[in-house]
Amino acid sequence: MNHDYETRFREIRNKVEAQQRLTLDDGIFLYDPNVPLQAVGELANWVREQKNGNVGYYNINTHLNPTNVCVYRCRFCAFRSDLRDPKGYVMNDEQILARGREATENGCTEMHIVGGLHHQKTYEWYRNMIEILHREYPKIHLKGWTAVEINWFEFQTKKSVRWVLEDLKSVGLGSMPGGGAEIFHPEVRDQLCEHKANTHAWLDIHRTAHQIGLKTNCTMLYGHVEKAFHRIDHLLRLRDLQDETGGFQVFIPLAFHPENTKLSDIKKSSALMDLRTIAISRLMLDNVQHIKAYWIMLGVETAQTALAYGADDLDGTVRHELIYHDAGATTPEFLSIDKIRGLISEAGREPIERDTIYRRVHRDPDDFKNWKSGEPVSSLASAVGSVGQ
Numbered sequence: 001m002n003h004d005y006e007t008r009f010r011e012i013r014n015k016v017e018a019q020q021r022l023t024l025d026d027g028i029f030l031y032d033p034n035v036p037l038q039a040v041g042e043l044a045n046w047v048r049e050q051k052n053g054n055v056g057y058y059n060i061n062t063h064l065n066p067t068n069v070c071v072y073r074c075r076f077c078a079f080r081s082d083l084r085d086p087k088g089y090v091m092n093d094e095q096i097l098a099r100g101r102e103a104t105e106n107g108c109t110e111m112h113i114v115g116g117l118h119h120q121k122t123y124e125w126y127r128n129m130i131e132i133l134h135r136e137y138p139k140i141h142l143k144g145w146t147a148v149e150i151n152w153f154e155f156q157t158k159k160s161v162r163w164v165l166e167d168l169k170s171v172g173l174g175s176m177p178g179g180g181a182e183i184f185h186p187e188v189r190d191q192l193c194e195h196k197a198n199t200h201a202w203l204d205i206h207r208t209a210h211q212i213g214l215k216t217n218c219t220m221l222y223g224h225v226e227k228a229f230h231r232i233d234h235l236l237r238l239r240d241l242q243d244e245t246g247g248f249q250v251f252i253p254l255a256f257h258p259e260n261t262k263l264s265d266i267k268k269s270s271a272l273m274d275l276r277t278i279a280i281s282r283l284m285l286d287n288v289q290h291i292k293a294y295w296i297m298l299g300v301e302t303a304q305t306a307l308a309y310g311a312d313d314l315d316g317t318v319r320h321e322l323i324y325h326d327a328g329a330t331t332p333e334f335l336s337i338d339k340i341r342g343l344i345s346e347a348g349r350e351p352i353e354r355d356t357i358y359r360r361v362h363r364d365p366d367d368f369k370n371w372k373s374g375e376p377v378s379s380l381a382s383a384v385g386s387v388g389q
């Protein structure tokens with residue numbers, strides 16, 4: 001690093017160590033390729049160990065994408081289908097319940113439910129899915145419907161966001177995933193998905209979810225047409241909402257996969273950019289407890305490495321992931337429990353299974369499928385300790 005960069009980086013390091021907030025300019029500076037990734041990563045790792053000790057979290061989960069038919073045409077999406085396209089599918093109740101059964105047999109604690117906004121399916125169809133799954137498999141936490149879907153339900157029902165969320169919660173919705181955030185800044189969002197839930201709607205839906213006691217996750221889709229400014233602007237908008245509500249559990253930076261999308265001429269982000277984004281997210285989002293390295297999108301090796309660059313969570317074993325595999329993700333369809341634990345251990349971290357709302361999962365050693373959620377994991381970080389202790 002040349003002298004000017006070193007001075008500026010030292011200022012940032014001092015701020016981080018003094019637990020002062022980083023600014024938009026600080027964040028943009030950290031994206032400058034003249035700032036060595038190793039330096040950014042070391043600082044982010046320091047914060048990660050302060051917040052989450054030496055733990056690496058994972059869960060045992062499955063995905064459910066009940067339809068890929070979608071009224072929208074987001075340019076980055078390889079998953080969607082037109083109504084009459086042979087690629088289009090819609091799952092029926094029997095198929096949906098079979099997924100619940102399979103999840104139970106595999107010891108899953110969570111079902112992650114997202115999909116397309118089908119032209120002909122009413123809100124009741126989406127609601128019914130939550131209701132029947134929860135009735136048949138009440139132990140499985142249903143993390144379902146992004147803010148984009150909730151916005152669509154609001155449009156369909158002509159009811160308020162609060163009404164929709166309370167109604168879904170009453171039939172078994174446990175929390176919400178963080179998808180649909182993409183990039184908030186209109187310079188970018190209007191190029192990617194001008195019709196679906198706008199930034200204000202996305203943030204307001206999460207605010208309302210937090211107000212009625214639903215925890216949510218938050219994401220950012222990067223590596224397409226955005227610049228460093230747009231990424232940091234995005235993180236700051238999330239940080240502001242988190243100051244207000246405290247309802248985000250984890251931030252998940254999502255690396256864009258260009259294959260089979262309308263942006264297929266864009267080169268996929270490098271592992272170095274992925275690690276830098278994980279590290280900068282850790283540094284900017286001082287009020288979000290967890291940073292997830294989503295192995296499906298990053299690739300297993302980069303996700304594992306990210307455990308030393310600010311991330312403390314690898315997501316889960318995952319079954320039936322379609323959205324990113326349709327966009328060319330070459331990662332496996334799922335990871336075995338031994339494999340995901342092995343990845344975390346090999347990275348020098350203590351693997352700990354969590355549930356969706358970050359409580360430790362305790363399993364019966366004689367019957368893997370018999371599990372219960374225990375204490376919040378926040379109590380663990382200090383117990384497990386930092387590296388070097």
Ligand code: SF4
Pocket residue numbers: 070071072073074077078079080115116117148193196
């Ligand atoms: S990203 Fe979601 S909303 Fe956009 S086209 Fe794909 S399925 Fe539809």
